[in-house]
Amino acid sequence: MGETVKILTASGQQIAVAAYSPNSQIRARVWTFKQDEVVDEGFFRRRLAAAIKRREALLNDPQRTGCRIVYAEADELPGLIVDRYGDFLVCQFLCAGVELWKETIVAQLRDLLPCKGIYERSEAAVRAREGLEPTQGLLWGEEPPELVEINERGRLYGVSIAHGHKTGFYLDQYDNRELVRSLSKGRRVLNCFAYTGGFGIAALQGGASHVLNVDSSGPSLALAAANFARNGFTPEQFSNREANVFELLREFKQSQELFDLIVLDPPKFAETKAQFKRAARAYKDIAMQAAALLSPGGLLVSFSCSGAIDLPLFQKITADGVLDAGRHGQIIHYMHQAQDHPVGLPFPESLYLKGLVCMLD
Numbered sequence: 001m002g003e004t005v006k007i008l009t010a011s012g013q014q015i016a017v018a019a020y021s022p023n024s025q026i027r028a029r030v031w032t033f034k035q036d037e038v039v040d041e042g043f044f045r046r047r048l049a050a051a052i053k054r055r056e057a058l059l060n061d062p063q064r065t066g067c068r069i070v071y072a073e074a075d076e077l078p079g080l081i082v083d084r085y086g087d088f089l090v091c092q093f094l095c096a097g098v099e100l101w102k103e104t105i106v107a108q109l110r111d112l113l114p115c116k117g118i119y120e121r122s123e124a125a126v127r128a129r130e131g132l133e134p135t136q137g138l139l140w141g142e143e144p145p146e147l148v149e150i151n152e153r154g155r156l157y158g159v160s161i162a163h164g165h166k167t168g169f170y171l172d173q174y175d176n177r178e179l180v181r182s183l184s185k186g187r188r189v190l191n192c193f194a195y196t197g198g199f200g201i202a203a204l205q206g207g208a209s210h211v212l213n214v215d216s217s218g219p220s221l222a223l224a225a226a227n228f229a230r231n232g233f234t235p236e237q238f239s240n241r242e243a244n245v246f247e248l249l250r251e252f253k254q255s256q257e258l259f260d261l262i263v264l265d266p267p268k269f270a271e272t273k274a275q276f277k278r279a280a281r282a283y284k285d286i287a288m289q290a291a292a293l294l295s296p297g298g299l300l301v302s303f304s305c306s307g308a309i310d311l312p313l314f315q316k317i318t319a320d321g322v323l324d325a326g327r328h329g330q331i332i333h334y335m336h337q338a339q340d341h342p343v344g345l346p347f348p349e350s351l352y353l354k355g356l357v358c359m360l361d
């Protein structure tokens with residue numbers, strides 16, 4: 001499994017060299033279209049070095065100590081994710097090809113990016129579709145501490161490499177946290193699907209008058225509280241509410257609670273095209289409920305990370321929700337995933353995160 005194979009046309013002409021994955025619907029993932037390129041240690045070194053080089057400016061930025069280093073197909077390394085949090089690297093090996101080359105990849109990473117330890121978080125469900133077991137643990141070096149601190153434009157976040165979502169943090173929202181910071185001055189903020197407080201801390205940094213974080217996960221909110229304290233914010237400036245966003249938004253409507261900025265950053269509602277309708281209904285529902293809670297001039301900051309829902313559709317769903325709440329407004333910003341999550345030109349599907357900032361009348 002994961003062996004290097006040649007892809008031939010019916011007439012026997014070679015078109016690519018790929019990793020074979022007999023259990024997956026995607027039977028082979030292309031390593032290279034070059035006729036004479038050999039897939040060996042040197043190949044992985046070149047691809048990893050290129051990914052690092054592309055991010056040179058980001059990696060040298062002391063105010064960006066959390067950064068994605070390798071983003072799978074977009075960096076021509078299908079199935080491989082590498083994120084850096086301070087002195088530690090966290091990897092996901094998500095398909096048979098990179099699984100087979102794991103040792104080589106780890107050895108090259110150690111050499112190219114000096115770090116204290118390399119940790120694996122390959123428990124994503126996609127591995128099952130490749131016939132791979134979920135796996136997690138130290139690959140090399142020191143075990144990371146329970147929380148690794150990253151600095152993001154002066155904001156400090158504790159990241160749990162072993163227990164956090166994905167590899168620990170939502171690095172893809174970097175630019176969007178900056179945007180929320182710039183829009184927050186004097187605003188009362190409702191941060192829905194808050195996780196460890198990413199947007200909430202950015203809002204307070206930008207001068208929000210108060211932030212209410214909502215998440216259904218108690219442990220995530222506990223980490224959020226620790227992160228607010230880490231940044232010197234006091235309990236008067238924020239509060240946490242463990243609740244289901246769908247229910248809480250309705251409760252707030254009953255009690256006529258108003259906010260000046262609401263962030264909706266839900267988990268992926270649609271994993272596949274099949275879940276598409278249910279997901280569309282869920283996005284519309286929260287947009288509609290949130291719109292009803294915004295003060296005049298209020299901002300709705302709404303995201304979808306479902307690859308199956310593209311921007312034009314997301315915009316229509318959001319517009320429907322806002323209009324059904326009896327509100328009007330404009331889109332003042334379009335948002336996407338940060339530049340360390342690039343979109344490969346021949347792989348437009350790697351654009352998955354999209355968001356809108358709407359200002360409501």
Ligand code: SAH
Pocket residue numbers: 169170173192193194195196197198199214215216217220243244245246265266267
């Ligand atoms: N905005 C965050 C990331 C959000 S991830 C950041 O920038 O870091 C999605 C979060 O939604 C998770 O923390 C998960 O616990 C939470 N969640 C999922 N379904 C929920 C629901 N119905 N109500 C409240 N929170 C929910």
